[in-house]
Amino acid sequence: MLKPEFRVRRLGQRYACEEVDALVARILATAERRSVGPDVTVDEIRGAAFRTPLLGPGYSVEEVDNFLAEAERWLPGRPAAESAGRATPVPGERPAPQFATVRLREGYAVDEVDDFVERVMATVNGGPVSRPVTVRDVRNAQFSPTRLSEGYDIVEVDAFLDTAEEWLS
Structure with missing residues (x-):
């Protein structure tokens, strides 16, 4: 599993790069079962909120949100029909x-x-x-x-x- 490459934007909807990078690193560690701290949960991914930089670069909101939706399926031990x-x-x-x-x-x-x-x-x-x-x-x-x-x-x-x-x- 590779770390995603998000486009960096200077205008429009974007998330703070360092906050996204920190969560992505934890998601990848959990999915690869190499986590040293607490594993990331589906609820944590769904509830993730990132700052939106007023000025300066940030990651594309659409790309990050799509990655997070996909990442929910990678988590170990997640039931197939969790919502039901x-x-x-x-x-x-x-x-x-x-x-x-x-x-x-x-x-x-x-x-x-x-x-x-x-x-x-x-x-x-x-x-x-x-x-x-x-x-x-x-x-x-x-x-x-x-x-x-x-x-x-x-x-x-x-x-x-x-x-x-x-x-x-």
Whole structure:
């Protein structure tokens, strides 16, 4: 496994290089089982937040975010269907979506989207859910906007809602 090469940008959306490098080094050490400190967890990767340099270089946000999404699969001992709480995926089950995160443009509140998507996936996959989701719930779904903190890409979430509406119809 090789260390990723991220493009360095001086303008636009970018992350502080030294913070990204530190997390990437820990991810690679964990994936290669040569870690001397605590292993990186999936939750830690998902919750990673990096400074955005006001001036100066930084790594491409898109490239770093794509690497982090891919890195989740490398971690040793990670269950195959972690989000569903099962060790093995069920044939024919629809997988939960993964959305890109945005930081400097408007997005949807991560916790609100995650809670709703969890209910949708439990409903369409026949899992246990306290309140099954209806087509009407999907059509009326609204999430709080985020602007300066991390949020999910609006276009991707809206596209998922369209798909979920089809599943439930």
